[in-house]
Amino acid sequence: MKKKRVSFSKLYLVIVMLITYLPIAMVVVFSFNDSKLPVAWKGFTWKWYQELFHDAAMIEALKNSLILGFISCAMAAVIGTLGAIGMARVNYKSKGMIEYLSSIPIMVPEIILGMVFMAFFSLLNLPFGMVTLVIAHTAFSIPYVFMMVKARLVGIDKSLEEAARDLGASPSRIFWDITLPLILPAVASGCLLAFAMSFDDVVISIFVNGPRMSTLPIKVYTQMKTGVTPEINALCTIILIVVVLVLLVSSFFRRGKKEYK
Amino acid sequence: MKNKKNLWGLCVMPLYFFTLLFILGPMIYMVAVSFAKNNGGAYGFTWNFTLNNYTKIGDPIYLQCFIQSFKLAFATTILVVLIGYPFGYFMAKLSPKGKKIMMFLIMVPFWTSSLIRLYGWIIILQVKGVLNTALKAIGLIDKPLKILYSYPAVLIGMIYALLPFMILAVYSSVEKMDWSLVEASRDLGASPAAAFVTVTLKLTLPGLLTGVILTFVPSMGLFFIADILGGNKIVLVGSLIQDQLTRGSNWPFAAALAVILTILTSLMIYLYRRITHVKDLEGIF
Amino acid sequence: MMEQKKPVVLELKNITKNFGDTEVLRGIDLTVHEGQFVTLLGSSGCGKTTTLRIIAGLEYPNDGEVLLEGKPVKNLAPEKRNVNTVFQNYALFPHMNVYNNIAYGLKLKKVSKSETKERVTKMLSLVQLDGFEKRMPSEMSGGQRQRVAIARALINNPKVLLLDEPLGALDLQLRRQMQYELKKLQKKLGITFIYITHDQEEAINMSDVIVVMRDGKFEQAGSPTEIYDHPKTSYVASFVGSANILRGTVTSIKEDTAILSGSCGTMACKTEQYEIKEGSSYTLAVRSESISVWREAKAEQYITGTITEKSFVGGMLRIVVTLEDRSEVVITRQGINFFYDIGEKVCLEWAAQDAVFVDMEGKQDEK
Numbered sequence: 001m002k003k004k005r006v007s008f009s010k011l012y013l014v015i016v017m018l019i020t021y022l023p024i025a026m027v028v029v030f031s032f033n034d035s036k037l038p039v040a041w042k043g044f045t046w047k048w049y050q051e052l053f054h055d056a057a058m059i060e061a062l063k064n065s066l067i068l069g070f071i072s073c074a075m076a077a078v079i080g081t082l083g084a085i086g087m088a089r090v091n092y093k094s095k096g097m098i099e100y101l102s103s104i105p106i107m108v109p110e111i112i113l114g115m116v117f118m119a120f121f122s123l124l125n126l127p128f129g130m131v132t133l134v135i136a137h138t139a140f141s142i143p144y145v146f147m148m149v150k151a152r153l154v155g156i157d158k159s160l161e162e163a164a165r166d167l168g169a170s171p172s173r174i175f176w177d178i179t180l181p182l183i184l185p186a187v188a189s190g191c192l193l194a195f196a197m198s199f200d201d202v203v204i205s206i207f208v209n210g211p212r213m214s215t216l217p218i219k220v221y222t223q224m225k226t227g228v229t230p231e232i233n234a235l236c237t238i239i240l241i242v243v244v245l246v247l248l249v250s251s252f253f254r255r256g257k258k259e260y261k
Numbered sequence: 262m263k264n265k266k267n268l269w270g271l272c273v274m275p276l277y278f279f280t281l282l283f284i285l286g287p288m289i290y291m292v293a294v295s296f297a298k299n300n301g302g303a304y305g306f307t308w309n310f311t312l313n314n315y316t317k318i319g320d321p322i323y324l325q326c327f328i329q330s331f332k333l334a335f336a337t338t339i340l341v342v343l344i345g346y347p348f349g350y351f352m353a354k355l356s357p358k359g360k361k362i363m364m365f366l367i368m369v370p371f372w373t374s375s376l377i378r379l380y381g382w383i384i385i386l387q388v389k390g391v392l393n394t395a396l397k398a399i400g401l402i403d404k405p406l407k408i409l410y411s412y413p414a415v416l417i418g419m420i421y422a423l424l425p426f427m428i429l430a431v432y433s434s435v436e437k438m439d440w441s442l443v444e445a446s447r448d449l450g451a452s453p454a455a456a457f458v459t460v461t462l463k464l465t466l467p468g469l470l471t472g473v474i475l476t477f478v479p480s481m482g483l484f485f486i487a488d489i490l491g492g493n494k495i496v497l498v499g500s501l502i503q504d505q506l507t508r509g510s511n512w513p514f515a516a517a518l519a520v521i522l523t524i525l526t527s528l529m530i531y532l533y534r535r536i537t538h539v540k541d542l543e544g545i546f
Numbered sequence: 547m548m549e550q551k552k553p554v555v556l557e558l559k560n561i562t563k564n565f566g567d568t569e570v571l572r573g574i575d576l577t578v579h580e581g582q583f584v585t586l587l588g589s590s591g592c593g594k595t596t597t598l599r600i601i602a603g604l605e606y607p608n609d610g611e612v613l614l615e616g617k618p619v620k621n622l623a624p625e626k627r628n629v630n631t632v633f634q635n636y637a638l639f640p641h642m643n644v645y646n647n648i649a650y651g652l653k654l655k656k657v658s659k660s661e662t663k664e665r666v667t668k669m670l671s672l673v674q675l676d677g678f679e680k681r682m683p684s685e686m687s688g689g690q691r692q693r694v695a696i697a698r699a700l701i702n703n704p705k706v707l708l709l710d711e712p713l714g715a716l717d718l719q720l721r722r723q724m725q726y727e728l729k730k731l732q733k734k735l736g737i738t739f740i741y742i743t744h745d746q747e748e749a750i751n752m753s754d755v756i757v758v759m760r761d762g763k764f765e766q767a768g769s770p771t772e773i774y775d776h777p778k779t780s781y782v783a784s785f786v787g788s789a790n791i792l793r794g795t796v797t798s799i800k801e802d803t804a805i806l807s808g809s810c811g812t813m814a815c816k817t818e819q820y821e822i823k824e825g826s827s828y829t830l831a832v833r834s835e836s837i838s839v840w841r842e843a844k845a846e847q848y849i850t851g852t853i854t855e856k857s858f859v860g861g862m863l864r865i866v867v868t869l870e871d872r873s874e875v876v877i878t879r880q881g882i883n884f885f886y887d888i889g890e891k892v893c894l895e896w897a898a899q900d901a902v903f904v905d906m907e908g909k910q911d912e913k
Contacts, residue, residue, distance in 0.1 A: 009351035016348055017366055020421070023381025024370060026391060030384060038384045040394075079275040086272030098273075102280045104288070107474070108526060109482025111499040112291075112519045115506055119294060119516070120287035139283050142276070162604050163637035167651040167702065168625045177650070181641045200375050202485055203499075207506070220376045224489050228380060236377040243372040247365060 024240065031233035038230070048234040055231060058219060062235070065216040068130065069198040072137035073191050079138070080145030081187050085179070088153050103147070105140035113140065114207035121208060128210025136208045137201065141194035145187060152186035153179075295516035306513050314517035323501065323518075330498040331525075333487075334480040337419040341427045341476045344420065346469065349431025350461075353438075360436075367425055375422050379489055382421065386414055386490075410492035418486040423479060427472035434468020435461075473533060478526055498522050552580040554616070555705050555738050556601065561610035563596055563762075570596045571607070572762045578706070578740065578755075583732050585741045585749040587786070588759035594742045595634075597759070598708050601740065602631045615705060625654075630699035631708040635715070636691045638683040644670075644694050645679035651702040669697040672731070689720050696731070706738045713748065725751050746786045750774065758782045776818075780904045783831035790834060790875045791904070792849075795827045803898045806830070810869040811849030814898035820906055829905045834878040836900035839865070839886060843893040851875060853888050867894060 026038070031049075035042040052058060083102070087095060105113055117136045126132055156179070164174045202217040209218055220232055298309040317323065352363050370378060385391045386409040393405035408414050438461065446456040462469075484499030498518060505515035556578040563571040571593045578584050586594040599605040601612060603624030612620045619627055630651070638647050646653075648669055652662045670676055673693035683691055692712060699707055712728075713721045729752045732739045743749055749756045750770045757767040758781070766778045777783035780791040794806030794813050804822045806813045815830045822828065840848075854874075855866035863879040865886075875894060886892055 009347075009354065012347060013351055013355075013363065016344065017363075020366075020370055020424075023378050023385060023421070024373065026381040026384040027377055039387075039389045079279055082272040083276030086269045086274075086276070089269040090273055092270075092273075094277075098277055098280050101284050102276060104284050107478060107530065108523050109478055109499065111482035111484060111502055112523055115502055115515060115519055116287035116291040117283075118506065119512065120283075120290050123290060135283055138279070142279065146276070157635065157637065159633045159635060159637040160639060162624075163631070163633055163698075164639075164650070165604070165624045166602055166629075166631045167698065168654045169650075170625060173654060178639060196372050199372075202376060203482060206503075217374060217376055220374060220380075221485060224376065224380060224383075232377060232380070236374060240369070240373050243369055247368055247372075251361070251365065 024236075027233045028237045028240065031230060031237045033230065036230060038228075038233070048230040049238075051229075052231045052234045052238075057214070058231060058235065061214045061216045061219040064130070064213060065199055068133050068137055068215060069195045072134050072141050072198050073195045075134070075138040076141030076145050076194050077187055077191050080142045080190065081149050081183070083142075084146050084149035084153060085175075085183075087150070099146075103143045106143045110140075110201075110203040114204040117204065118207040128208060129213045132208040132210065133205060133213065133215070136204050137198045140201075140204065141198060144194045144197070145190035148186040148190035148193075149183050152183045156182050291516050291519055294513055295520045297513045297516075299511050299513045305510075311513075314513045315521070317514060318517060318521060326496050326501050327498055327521075327525075329495065330481060333415065333419065333495070333497065334477055336416060337423065337480045338473055338477045340416070340420050341423050342469070342473065345424050345427030345472060346431050348424075349428045349468075349472075350435050350465075352428070352432050353435035367428060371425050376485075376489075378421065379418055379486065382414070382418060382490065383409060386417075409490065410494060412491070412495060415487050415491040415495055418490040419480055419483065422483065422486060423476045426475035430468045430472035430475060431465060432468075434465045434471075438464050470533060474530055477529060481522060481526055552582075554578065555580050555614065556740075557611075557613040558597070558601070559611040559613070561597070561600060561607045561612070563593075563600065563605065563607050570762050571600075574610070574762075574764060576757065576764070576767070578738055580738055581736045582754045583729070583739045583741065583752055584755045584757065585743060585753040586757050586759055587743060587746060587749040589744055589785070592759040593762040594759050595710055598631070598710055598740065598742055601706070602629055602708055603627050604631075628702070628705045629708060630702055630704040630706075631710065632692075632695045632699045632712045634710045634712070636683075636695040638691055638694055638698070640683055642683075643679065644675065644681045644683070644686075647683065647694055648698045648701055650698065655702070665701060666697075669701050672700075673697045674727075688716055689724065692716065692724065696728075700735070700737070704737065706740060709739060709741045711742050711744070713743075721748070728752065750786070756786070758786060760785075776902055777831055777904055778907065780829055780831060783833075783902070783904050787831070787833050788876070789831040790837070791829060791831055792873075792875075793827060793829050796822055796824050799824060804828075805847060808849065809871040810851060811893075812847040813849060813901065814845075814847040814896070815901035815903060816898050818902065820903050822903070828903055830901045831904045832896050832901045834864075834876045836896050837875065837877045837894050838896065839867075839877060840893045840895065841886070841890070843895065845895045848893040848895045849875075850891065850893050853886055853890050853892060856884065856888060858882060867892060 029041075030038040032044050032046075033042055034045040034047065087099065092098075113136070117132070117139075121128065121132045121135075126135075160178055160182075161174050164178050165171075169177060200217060201215075202221050205215050205218055206221070209215065214222075216235075223229065223232060294306065295314055296310050296312070297306045298311045298313070299306050318327070352360065355363060383390075387393075388405045388407060388409065390409070392408070393402070396402045397405070442464065443456050443460050446460045447453070451459060481497075482499045484497050484503055487495045487497050487500060502515045502518050502522075505511045505518065509515075554577055556576070558574050558576040561571050561574040562569070574593075574597060576584075576597075586597060588594050596605060600607050603619070603622060603626075607620060610620075611618050614627060614629065639650070642650070645666055648666045649662050652665060657665070666679070667676075670678060673696055675690065675693050675697070678686075678690070678694075683694065686694070695712070696709075709728075713724050716724060725748055728739075741749075741752065750773075753770055755767060756770055756773045758765040758773065760781055766773060766782045768776075773782060773786050777787060777789065783789040784791060792808060792813060794808035796804050797807050797812070798805045799817065799822060802817050804815050804817050806815065806828065813830065813832075815828075838844075849869060851867040851869040853865060854868045855864075857864050861880075863882055863884055865877045865879065865884060867875045867877060869875060877894070
């Protein structure tokens with residue numbers, strides 16, 4: 001009886017995962033297909049990979065996406081982390097309101113965020129392009145970092161800071177020696193999440209990217225509306241390989257470093 | 262003492278500044294614009310107070326669009342809960358190694374472009390696509406199914422895009438749960454089902470709430486999925502807003518649509534919280 | 547007590563502390579000499595942890611003064627006091643290995659690398675954790691973490707080491723062993739320990755001075771023998787010695803023995819330093835192991851009651867006798883044999899020197 005239930009749960013996990021990976025497998029398979037249309041298998045080719053490396057526009061879009069992801073992620077990390085640390089210690093009346101407002105970007109549909117940013121940036125006369133993209137992406141990245149760090153801060157045993165004080169640490173030393181190392185994993189996972197969201201965002205970007213700036217998702221989106229080239233399959237396959245490698249390497253390093261609560 | 266306070270105050274300054282300028286500012290501006298008068302033409306509106314933008318939403322065409330959006334969001338959320346909750350639950354019961362592998366498998370698609378994964382679905386679902394070829398080959402169908410550019414295709418796309426959030430939220434909340442509580446309720450005479458409803462479900466509700474919000478809210482705005490997988494047959498509020506902004510150039514009307522959509526989604530979240538008595542977003546955060 | 551008192555390291559003068567409306571400490575005075583092992587003993591919520599935190603500087607008193615080696619430190623930050631704490635849950639830094647945890651205090655003092663290494667190694671061997679430098683706290687047992695916490699606090703050579711129920715989380719066997727080791731360590735180093743516990747056994751085994759606390763006040767301070775044999779109040783008598791508290795009126799005094807009559811019989815008690823008046827009522831404490839039980843009275847003074855409960859607790863047989871006025875007297879015996887059954891009527895007796903008068907404060911001046 002018990003055995004049966006266990007195998008059912010495993011079967012369920014496997015089936016859902018198979019369905020999840022099916023479309024990805026399709027993309028990978030058709031990136032090697034010697035045909036412009038993703039319909040039938042016409043033989044193996046590296047052609048689309050070669051074309052991809054010569055497609056300046058595509059590489060430009062990839063570069064833009066990476067730059068955008070890194071900058072907005074870094075800004076969100078600084079603003080969100082400092083904010084969470086400060087908020088835990090100040091007693092402003094406006095604290096609750098600001099916390100609520102800062103979480104709006106993940107509480108309202110993205111499209112609304114996109115449109116209000118578009119309207120507001122044109123009101124401010126900001127030049128649409130990387131600047132507006134960075135501001136918008138930072139805005140929806142902050143809550144991820146903020147909430148992760150806030151949750152971690154709540155979880156830190158207060159006596160750790162007291163112990164450090166007791167051993168002679170000044171408040172600033174306590175921050176650098178104790179608090180910061182303990183929240184760093186939370187900052188990192190907040191950043192990772194934020195970067196993933198930024199790297200994949202279409203809806204908000206499409207409103208604030210301006211006429212000439214294109215990110216990878218926007219490029220893919222326009223192609224999907226007009227006609228997809230298998231280059232995109234190739235690009236996706238490469239990203240997939242990079243992601244798998246990065247995740248594998250990071251999990252390998254984490255195994256080397258002992259985990260702590 | 263005073264200096265220390267100032268230091269922490271300084272820490273929150275960037276957050277205050279950014280939030281007030283780039284969140285509160287745009288929001289207020291949106292509300293203001295929604296009461297402005299549209300002049301037609303490119304981005305033209307004047308600051309004459311009017312409620313016309315709101316009364317226009319009552320128009321059956323637009324109303325229909327709202328209803329359709331909500332229906333889709335509801336259907337998506339319910340299906341995502343039904344698929345994602347058991348997944349997160351089963352996953353949390355795996356061995357540590359199994360959990361690690363599963364987490365890895367979930368993170369990989371999360372990091373690849375959701376658009377391209379949608380494209381994978383197009384490859385599968387199109388008339389001459391993989392699914393139809395396969396079904397034909399085993400003789401289940403004679404004529405190819407026209408799934409692509411239909412409501413089911415949009416639903417598949419939505420579920421596919423949002424499922425990972427639900428899984429992660431449920432998983433972390435089930436993982437944190439104290440299993441001895443379930444054992445205690447079994448010990449006190451609860452059937453497995455009763456123990457699940459009275460203990461497990463209750464305790465993992467915060468995670469479920471996070472998952473629901475992370476599913477419901479985006480599903481109101483993911484117009485591009487309906488665009489790509491639904492052709493032009495399904496017009497959601499998201500697409501409508503985008504249309505009004507870009508092609509229609511009617512900013513006040515788009516703003517009014519956005520205000521209503523914001524109010525409606527906030528209301529849903531509020532109601533859900535009232536019903537489940539969950540205060541804070543919990544789970545993956 | 548007979549030995550020459552060493553210089554005073556720590557003095558608390560009339561300390562009061564409120565948290566909001568609740569008074570946690572109501573006027574505490576304490577003098578601690580160098581090298582003493584002082585235990586603050588009391589049940590939870592009596593203010594002992596707050597007292598410790600005030601000494602450490604983690605809490606500031608509302609009123610009163612803290613003197614460390616004669617210098618007032620009431621408003622001095624904890625990092626500026628030569629006092630270190632072993633926290634209740636150890637509070638080891640989870641992201642640092644054992645070496646870095648212990649070396650943290652030296653790192654802050656900018657002690658050279660080579661000296662740090664030498665001192666940490668010495669400290670580790672002192673707490674018998676040689677070779678554990680690279681371990682993370684999460685990879686250690688409770689007892690080992692405890693030792694690291696002690697080593698970390700000792701490395702700064704504090705004048706006073708504060709220990710907040712350091713053995714509370716350990717199992718009984720380990721606790722007994724650690725009691726012994728801690729005491730040995732303290733004697734070897736000659737550092738003043740201020741130790742918090744709610745376990746009277748721990749307090750009696752380890753301390754030079756026990757301070758019994760109750761509701762934010764000191765009930766009694768003294769050596770373990772004093773506290774055990776001459777409790778001043780009924781609270782101390784019952785908390786430390788698990789003594790029975792009985793009341794009676796003095797009917798006669800013969801030399802140094804007072805005879806009291808209570809509602810269930812007559813009782814004898816040495817007057818000791820107190821001036822006892824005939825006709826007045828007093829409270830006395832009799833320890834459970836000093837009471838003998840007979841079917842028929844052997845001595846002149848005895849009280850009567852009925853056996854209502856017998857149980858075996860912690861290697862001792864515990865017998866409860868209910869007196870006619872419904873109050874209960876607890877008697878303990880070594881071993882498991884006891885010849886009387888539940889329901890039997892018995893006489894309870896004790897020698898006059900086994901009983902002490904308590905709660906005498908305010909009743910009269912000591913002789």
